[in-house]
Amino acid sequence: MTAQLQRLRLGAVMTVAVGTLAALIWGMVGLVAAAVFGGVATGIQLLAARWSRLTGRRATPDQLAIYLIGMVLRIVGVVLIGVAVTTDRATFPPGPAAMGYLGTLLPLMWLETRLA
Numbered sequence: 001m002t003a004q005l006q007r008l009r010l011g012a013v014m015t016v017a018v019g020t021l022a023a024l025i026w027g028m029v030g031l032v033a034a035a036v037f038g039g040v041a042t043g044i045q046l047l048a049a050r051w052s053r054l055t056g057r058r059a060t061p062d063q064l065a066i067y068l069i070g071m072v073l074r075i076v077g078v079v080l081i082g083v084a085v086t087t088d089r090a091t092f093p094p095g096p097a098a099m100g101y102l103g104t105l106l107p108l109m110w111l112e113t114r115l116a
Contacts, residue, residue, distance in 0.1 A: 007049060010111055011042030011104055018103035022096040033092045034100030036084075040077050041105035048073050049112065077101055 015038030022030035048070035055066055081101055084092040 004046060004049060007046055007108060007111060008042065011038070011045065011108055014104040014107050015039060015042060015100065018100050021103075022099055026093065026096050029091065029093060030096035030099075033084075033096035034103070036092070037077075037081060037097045037100035038104040040080060041101045041108065044073050044077050045105065045108040045112070074105065077105065 015035055018038055019031050019035040022034035026033075051069055051073075052066050078101070081092075081094070081097045085094045085097060
């Protein structure tokens with residue numbers, strides 16, 4: 001199994017897990033917000049890994065430019081949460097949106113250290 005496929009599988013599993021937990025806590029609105037931002041986190045992680053692979057360098061402190069690109073992409077995800085919460089708080093309440101994003105992104109970042 002390729003590393004990207006492992007990332008995608010873990011992202012999907014974590015999105016379902018945090019979405020289910022959000023649904024239990026906040027209902028259907030929580031499920032939608034957590035699932036959307038779990039998907040965003042998975043997409044960002046896949047994009048960061050692809051960028052690193054295309055450059056042929058791993059995201060390590062020695063390769064600060066690649067590391068920085070990955071971190072900027074992840075910060076963009078946080079900004080997207082802020083935009084979504086500000087523009088449509090009824091659909092994207094802050095708690096479930098943040099839970100979906102972080103609950104998916106953090107395990108994916110942990111996996112990244114195992115795949116490096």
